[in-house]
Amino acid sequence: MFYLGVDVGSVSTDLVLLDNNMKVAEKIYLRTKGNPIKAIQDGFKLLKDKFDGSDIAAAGTTGSGRMIASSIIGADAVKNEITAHATAALEIDQDVRTIIEIGGQDSKIIVLNNGIVSDFAMNTVCAAGTGSFLDRQAERLDIPIEKFGDYALKARTSVRIAGRCAVFAESDMIHKQQLGYNQSEIIRGLCDALVRNYLNNIAKGKTIQPKVLFQGGVAANIGMKKAFENALGFEIYVPEHFNMMGAIGAAIIAKKTSEKVGKTNFRGFELANNNIMSRSFECEGCSNKCEVVKIHENNSIIGYFGDRCGKWGSNSTKSANDLLA
Amino acid sequence: MKATFPHMGNVYLAVKALLDGLGIDYVIPPKNNKTALDIGSLHSPEEICLPYKIMIGNYVQAVEQGADTIIFVGSCGPCRLGEYCELQINLMKKLGYNLNFIVIDYPKDIGIKELFKRINEISGVSNKKAHEKLNALLNAIQVINLIDKIEEMAHMYAGYERNKGECKSLLNKCKNEAMQSKTPIEMIKILKNYQQKLKYISIDINKNPITIAIIGEIYTVIEPYSNFYIEEKLMDYGISSRRGLSPSWWVRNAALSPLKINSYKIRKNAKKYLSIPIGGHAVECIGEAVTASNEGFDGAIQIFPMGCMPEIVSKSILPTISKDLDFPVMSLVVDDMTGEAGYITRIEAFIDLLERRREDVLSRC
Numbered sequence: 001m002f003y004l005g006v007d008v009g010s011v012s013t014d015l016v017l018l019d020n021n022m023k024v025a026e027k028i029y030l031r032t033k034g035n036p037i038k039a040i041q042d043g044f045k046l047l048k049d050k051f052d053g054s055d056i057a058a059a060g061t062t063g064s065g066r067m068i069a070s071s072i073i074g075a076d077a078v079k080n081e082i083t084a085h086a087t088a089a090l091e092i093d094q095d096v097r098t099i100i101e102i103g104g105q106d107s108k109i110i111v112l113n114n115g116i117v118s119d120f121a122m123n124t125v126c127a128a129g130t131g132s133f134l135d136r137q138a139e140r141l142d143i144p145i146e147k148f149g150d151y152a153l154k155a156r157t158s159v160r161i162a163g164r165c166a167v168f169a170e171s172d173m174i175h176k177q178q179l180g181y182n183q184s185e186i187i188r189g190l191c192d193a194l195v196r197n198y199l200n201n202i203a204k205g206k207t208i209q210p211k212v213l214f215q216g217g218v219a220a221n222i223g224m225k226k227a228f229e230n231a232l233g234f235e236i237y238v239p240e241h242f243n244m245m246g247a248i249g250a251a252i253i254a255k256k257t258s259e260k261v262g263k264t265n266f267r268g269f270e271l272a273n274n275n276i277m278s279r280s281f282e283c284e285g286c287s288n289k290c291e292v293v294k295i296h297e298n299n300s301i302i303g304y305f306g307d308r309c310g311k312w313g314s315n316s317t318k319s320a321n322d323l324l325a
Numbered sequence: 326m327k328a329t330f331p332h333m334g335n336v337y338l339a340v341k342a343l344l345d346g347l348g349i350d351y352v353i354p355p356k357n358n359k360t361a362l363d364i365g366s367l368h369s370p371e372e373i374c375l376p377y378k379i380m381i382g383n384y385v386q387a388v389e390q391g392a393d394t395i396i397f398v399g400s401c402g403p404c405r406l407g408e409y410c411e412l413q414i415n416l417m418k419k420l421g422y423n424l425n426f427i428v429i430d431y432p433k434d435i436g437i438k439e440l441f442k443r444i445n446e447i448s449g450v451s452n453k454k455a456h457e458k459l460n461a462l463l464n465a466i467q468v469i470n471l472i473d474k475i476e477e478m479a480h481m482y483a484g485y486e487r488n489k490g491e492c493k494s495l496l497n498k499c500k501n502e503a504m505q506s507k508t509p510i511e512m513i514k515i516l517k518n519y520q521q522k523l524k525y526i527s528i529d530i531n532k533n534p535i536t537i538a539i540i541g542e543i544y545t546v547i548e549p550y551s552n553f554y555i556e557e558k559l560m561d562y563g564i565s566s567r568r569g570l571s572p573s574w575w576v577r578n579a580a581l582s583p584l585k586i587n588s589y590k591i592r593k594n595a596k597k598y599l600s601i602p603i604g605g606h607a608v609e610c611i612g613e614a615v616t617a618s619n620e621g622f623d624g625a626i627q628i629f630p631m632g633c634m635p636e637i638v639s640k641s642i643l644p645t646i647s648k649d650l651d652f653p654v655m656s657l658v659v660d661d662m663t664g665e666a667g668y669i670t671r672i673e674a675f676i677d678l679l680e681r682r683r684e685d686v687l688s689r690c
Contacts, residue, residue: 064666082674106667116681119653120674122667205644287356308554309497310490 001057004266005251006040006073007084007244008032008065011104011131012217013039015047016247017056018255022091026050027244036065037276037295040072044272053268060084060254062246071295071303072276074267077250077257084249086110086117089213091252092239097209100228100236101245102198102218104131109203121202131217133166137173137190141183145221152188152223159189169193191227199231212236215245274298285311326350326425326450329392331380332357334547335476335500336572339469340396342509346461347451354387357550361386366661368420374405375551375630375660376544377413384417384424394425396447401434404605404635406544431579464509466576471516473573475499478523480556484534484565487527493560495523535624535679538617539568540610542629542636545659546570552628552657553665555672562676567622569613570606590616598642605635611642618652623679625652626672631660653678 002025007014013036017026028046032039060077061069062084070078079087081101085108089096099110107130111119123130138145159181162172169190176186199208212232218224219242228236241248258264280293292306304312328351330340337353344351355361361382368385369378384395395417399410410428417424427447432440448458479496486492499519506512537559545551546568559566569591581587591612599611614625627643629636643654655675657668 064670080670080673080677082670083677114685116685117674117678118682120678122671205641287358289358289360308557 002026002051002055003251003255004056004059004073005084005244005247005249005254006043006059006061006063006069006075007081007246007250008036008040008061008063008069009081009104009246010064010106011135012243013043013063013065014244014247015040015043016241016244016251017047017051018248018251022252022255024241024244024248027241027247029243032065036068037072037278040069041272041274041276044073044269048269048272051269053266053270056264056266056268058251058254058258058264059266060250060252060257062250066250067305068278068293068295071305072267072271072297074265075254076261076264076266077254079250079253081246082108082110082120082122083117084246084253085215086112086249087252088245088249089215089239090115091248093211093213093237096211096213098212100198100203100208100212100214101216102130102214102224103216103246106130107198107202107216107218109198109206109208111206111208119206121204121206123202133169134190134194134218134221137170140170141187143183143187148187149191149220149222149224149226151184152191152221153226155182155184155188157185157188158192159185161186161189161193188223188227191221191223192230195224195227195231208232210234210236214238215242217243219243271297276302280306283307283312285309326394327352327392328394328396328447329354329384329387330396331383332548332550333376333544334549334572335472336469338472338500338503338512339465339572341504342468342512343461343465345507345512346453346464346509347448347458348453349447349451352387352390352392354383354390354392357383357548362550362661368416372632373412374632376548377405377409378661379548379551380409381413381416384413384422385420388422388424393423394427396427396429399428399430399434401430404633406605433583461509464513466573467513468503468509468516469576470573471513471520472500472503473571475516475520475523476556476571477567478520480560480566480568482523482526482528482565483560484536484563485528485530485532486563487529489563490561491526492523493557495519495526534563534565535676535683536565536567536622537676537679538613538622538625539566539628540570540613540617540625541606541627541639541656542610542633543570543575543606545628545630547572551630551659553659553663553668555626555628555657558669558672564676567617569616570609588612594619598646599639603635603638605633607635607639610636610639611646614643614646614652614654615650618646618650623653623683624675625654626675627654627656628659629656631658631662653682 003018005016013030013032015028019025028043030039058076059073061075062079062081066078085101089099101108106123108122138148159176162168214236219238274297277296278293280291283290283292290307292312295303357379364385365378365382369381397410400407414426427443479492483492502515503512539546578587591609594615595608595612602608617625640656647654
């Protein structure tokens with residue numbers, strides 16, 4: 001049997017299948033491109049050929065698009081990213097004390113104590129230092145994002161870049177380029193600035209103790225890893241499936257939930273070919289004016305969410321049950 | 326005169342009762358919603374705190390319905406709220422509205438004579454007799470006490486209810502019905518009726534729900550729109566919550582403050598960490614965090630608008646309390662730019678954290 005985890009993030013949609021030993025049997029990394037429904041369907045098309053829907057013993061969703069993903073695939077568990085990441089990290093290593101997670105548009109720190117989350121923080125208003133920003137800078141410098149880290153390692157010194165704000169960081173980088181610094185030194189400076197920004201903003205007031213796991217898409221960037229190690233003074237670890245950790249966590253949580261219930265709500269891979277659409281409208285029922293999202297599948301409605309009063313059958317109570325699972 | 330006033334939680338019910346009792350014509354602005362915030366954000370300075378923006382939205386929407394007089398509370402306290410009335414009077418004038426502002430303030434700041442003069446501006450319009458006016462005021466105070474009590478009960482019982490969602494639906498029904506009432510007496514009757522109903526809902530006292538204290542800046546904790554209906558969300562999750570700051574608390578606190586016997590417990594508990602008032606409700610925030618920990622709550626959530634000075638100070642004190650008392654506290658900053666998705670993620674993760682902590686403690690003993 002397999003356990004499916006789906007992490008619909010702002011930049012990427014990750015699907016992962018775990019086997020009975022919680023080892024990754026299949027993983028798919030797709031760009032969300034602002035269309036989570038299509039991303040999920042694309043992922044399912046790839047999975048459909050190799051696996052059968054009846055092989056799936058449980059399905060879980062996480063990420064900012066977890067609600068929509070859950071109503072489309074019929075998830076057993078809907079979990080926030082923080083718990084999902086912590087669950088996945090603990091599955092790999094019981095001794096982990098700190099998780100640094102930097103994804104497409106948000107970055108988090110999770111502090112664990114004796115295997116339970118004791119504190120966490122997420123970036124609030126600023127996206128400096130997240131994947132999207134690095135992506136953009138790589139594009140601007142005309143360096144493939146995969147090579148970004150290698151460039152940073154080549155540099156002997158680092159150029160100081162103002163990292164507090166993405167806009168200022170960019171103009172500072174341009175300024176340093178105009179002054180004639182070499183590209184790899186600038187990239188290393190950028191990594192250092194982002195790490196500084198992370199430690200001063202998100203990790204402010206939190207003690208980072210080893211063992212530290214570095215996960216999320218940005219962990220692919222070896223320059224960032226090195227910069228973190230330099231700043232913290234000890235080694236940090238990047239797990240093998242660093243960019244799938246959210247999905248892995250969702251799958252593990254789904255396994256636990258479905259084992260408790262004894263069945264799965266998973267709707268099968270066939271929905272890859274169905275015509276799924278979402279529409280949103282402003283409910284006029286009262287002055288709250290909730291923005292309600294309605295999901296259609298082949299002309300029938302499979303779910304609503306976003307309403308507060310429950311008039312449209314908001315599945316908030318359902319997620320509440322999952323929460324206590 | 327057609328009076329109006331900004332929203333703050335359930336205050337509109339009390340003001341409705343008061344103005345109904347005085348026989349003064351009034352407009353209640355539409356409940357806070359996106360339109361109000363959009364209007365407010367458009368006209369307000371970008372850096373001003375969230376309550377200001379929502380209030381401007383309230384005024385404009387009320388004026389559209391014919392209001393010409395705005396009743397508002399001011400304060401000369403060291404927080405931006407003290408500047409609200411002056412700035413808003415200016416802003417509304419600039420926008421071309423010809424409005425009369427009546428700002429109610431502490432007598433120690435404006436003098437008792439001035440206070441009576443201002444109150445008279447409102448009550449002078451009423452043609453009721455003096456004892457009827459007094460009666461209207463007492464009724465309004467009773468309304469705010471009742472609705473706050475009802476809310477408190479609903480939030481606390483939500484963790485224990487047998488029929489999921491009963492507390493939430495009763496609370497919403499109660500507010501809707503009270504809003505439809507014609508006289509203060511009728512409203513009080515409705516509220517008392519719902520208080521009884523809540524008392525007798527089916528609860529399971531063997532349940533041991535997660536309990537969370539809501540602390541922070543007074544407007545954003547009381548006004549549900551500004552905090553993305555956090556209390557309703559907690560009710561949905563089956564969590565019992567308690568919020569110390571409420572309009573009725575404010576009335577009591579203001580009435581008792583000249584005698585310096587207000588909120589004794591809060592001040593006593595806050596003393597170790599924050600011994601002097603620094604404006605806003607920072608002392609209350611700190612004191613309530615300590616109180617909640619002493620009373621066995623699982624955790625606390627602090628909410629404040631972006632740029633709120635007193636709460637920024639308390640936010641930096643909270644980690645110390647958290648460490649000293651082994652009591653998890655999470656801070657949430659709200660703003661017109663806040664994304665709801667990240668906000669909910671944080672709340673859910675915090676609840677997970679509290680649950681796991683509890684399981685861990687249980688498994689160790």
